Amino acid sequence: MPSKKRLSRLTSFENLKLKLTEGEQSILDGQQGQTMQRVLKTLVLYGEALGAERLVELNGDGHFVIAWATPGIAPSFKMLDELIDAGLKTKLPFTLDPSAPLDFENWRLRPEQERLLEEMYRDQGRYDEKILQLGLRDRDAYSCNPFDPEVGNLPEKGSILAWSESACAIYANSVLGARTNINGAIIDLLSYIAGKTPLAGLLMDEGRQADSLVEITTEELPLPQLLGTVIGMKVLDGVPYITGLDRFLGKGLSDGTKDYLREMGAACATYSAVGLFHVENITPEAVEQGSDLLLPDYTRFQIDDKAIRKLEGTFSDGWPDRDAKPEKCFIGCPHLSLRQLNWWSEKILKRLESQNKNRLAVETILCAAPGVIEKYRSDRMTYEGMLDVGVRFSTSCAETLYEGEVCTGDAIITNSSKLKAYSTARFFPDEELVGILVDGVIPGGD
Incomplete structure (x- = not known):
C-alpha cells in the first residue's frame, strides 16, 4: 500500500473545477489502490484541461x-x-x-x-x-x-x-x-x-453545432478522398455542415453512402482536426435538425470542380524519380469493406479480360479486416481468381509501413489520400488506378 503522504500528494487538487462523485473521490483517496488512483487522476487532469464539468x-x-x-x-x-x-x-x-x-x-x-x-x-x-x-x-x-x-x-x-x-x-x-x-x-x-x-467537446450538444457551411457545387460527385482533403484543408478545425452531396448520394445512409462518407471522413481527419461533420439530408443529426445545427456566425466555404482538380493535380506527385514505373499498389487505407473488395474484384477481373491479359502488371495488395477477408474468401471463385492474377490480401496497414520511412522512395501508387499524406505514394482515382494496375503504365507518361 502507498504511504498516506503519497496518497495525499496525489489527491490534493486545489481549485478543482471538475465535480467528482463520491465514488470517484474515493478512488482518488486510494480506496481502490494506487494504480486505479493514478488512472483516475490522469482522467481528472485531462478533464480539467478540456474544461469539463464532470466525468x-x-x-x-x-x-x-x-x-x-x-x-x-x-x-x-x-x-x-x-x-x-x-x-x-x-x-x-x-x-x-x-x-x-x-x-x-x-x-x-x-x-x-x-x-x-x-x-x-x-x-x-x-x-x-x-x-x-x-x-x-x-x-x-x-x-x-x-x-x-x-x-x-x-x-x-x-x-x-x-x-x-x-x-x-x-x-x-x-x-x-x-x-x-x-x-x-x-x-x-x-x-x-x-x-x-x-464530458466536454463533441460529447455535448453545443460542441456538435456547426461553425462552418461547406457548399459542394461540383457538376459530379467528387472522389471522397479528394473532397475530404479539400474540406479538411479549408475548415482545419471545428464542425462543418456540408450541403450538395445529396444531389449525388441521395437521402439517408445506403451502404454505398456509408463507404463514401467513411473515405471522405478519413481524408478530412488526416488533413485537419475535424472530428465531426454533418451532411444535409444524409447524416443522422442533419436529418433531424437540418440547418438549425449551424451557429449564427458560421463561416461559409464553397467547393467546386476547380478546387477538386487543383488538389488532384498535386496528388500525383511524390516519387523521387518521377520517371519510375509503379512497383506496388496498396488499396485499403482505411480498410476496405466487403462491398469495396467486391467492387475492386469486379473492376480488376473485367479490365484484365477486356485487355486479354491474365496477370496484373503491378503488385497489388488489398487491405481489410480479418473478418472481412474471411467473408470475402467464402466466394472461392472470385477469391482464387484474384490470387491467380496477382492480387494479395493483407489485414495490416500500409500507412504504418511507410510512415516509419523504412520504405521511403519505393514507387508506390494508391487511391488513399491518407496513405498519400504519410508517404511518398502517388495518388490516382479508382478507375484510373485499375488501368495502371493492368497496363503497368501511368497515363501521359508522368
Whole structure:
C-alpha cells in the first residue's frame, strides 16, 4: 500500500473545477489502490484541461489507435504491467487499429526492409499479449474500419465513447451519431479502464453545432478522398455542415453512402482536426435538425470542380524519380469493406479480360479486416481468381509501413489520400488506378 503522504500528494487538487462523485473521490483517496488512483487522476487532469464539468460513464465499446509496439509511441510496458498486476482491465471490450506491419508474406519487401521492421517491432508479441489481457475483444479485433458487420464494433446513436483513431472517431460521430472526442493514445485505454471520460467537446450538444457551411457545387460527385482533403484543408478545425452531396448520394445512409462518407471522413481527419461533420439530408443529426445545427456566425466555404482538380493535380506527385514505373499498389487505407473488395474484384477481373491479359502488371495488395477477408474468401471463385492474377490480401496497414520511412522512395501508387499524406505514394482515382494496375503504365507518361 502507498504511504498516506503519497496518497495525499496525489489527491490534493486545489481549485478543482471538475465535480467528482463520491465514488470517484474515493478512488482518488486510494480506496481502490494506487494504480486505479493514478488512472483516475490522469482522467481528472485531462478533464480539467478540456474544461469539463464532470466525468461521464462510457456505454459503447472502445476503439484504440496504438496496435503496435513501436518504441516511443506505444504505451510503456512498465505501465501495462502495472495495470495488469493490479488486476485492472477495461470495463468494456475494445478493438484496435490494424496490426503491426509485419505481413511479409503478402507485402514481399526487400530483405533489408524486413530486417528493419523486425527490429522496430521486436516486442510486438509481448505487446499483443498484454493488450489482450487488458481487454482487447479477441485476436482478430484489428481494423481501422471496426464498423463493418464482420468486425462488429458498431456504436449506437448517442453512445458515449472515448475513441482515439481520428478516422474512426469522425465516422462514429458523423455517420453513426455516437459521441466521442478524438482522444490521445493511452488516454483511450485509461478511460476504458475507469469506464469514464470527461464530458466536454463533441460529447455535448453545443460542441456538435456547426461553425462552418461547406457548399459542394461540383457538376459530379467528387472522389471522397479528394473532397475530404479539400474540406479538411479549408475548415482545419471545428464542425462543418456540408450541403450538395445529396444531389449525388441521395437521402439517408445506403451502404454505398456509408463507404463514401467513411473515405471522405478519413481524408478530412488526416488533413485537419475535424472530428465531426454533418451532411444535409444524409447524416443522422442533419436529418433531424437540418440547418438549425449551424451557429449564427458560421463561416461559409464553397467547393467546386476547380478546387477538386487543383488538389488532384498535386496528388500525383511524390516519387523521387518521377520517371519510375509503379512497383506496388496498396488499396485499403482505411480498410476496405466487403462491398469495396467486391467492387475492386469486379473492376480488376473485367479490365484484365477486356485487355486479354491474365496477370496484373503491378503488385497489388488489398487491405481489410480479418473478418472481412474471411467473408470475402467464402466466394472461392472470385477469391482464387484474384490470387491467380496477382492480387494479395493483407489485414495490416500500409500507412504504418511507410510512415516509419523504412520504405521511403519505393514507387508506390494508391487511391488513399491518407496513405498519400504519410508517404511518398502517388495518388490516382479508382478507375484510373485499375488501368495502371493492368497496363503497368501511368497515363501521359508522368
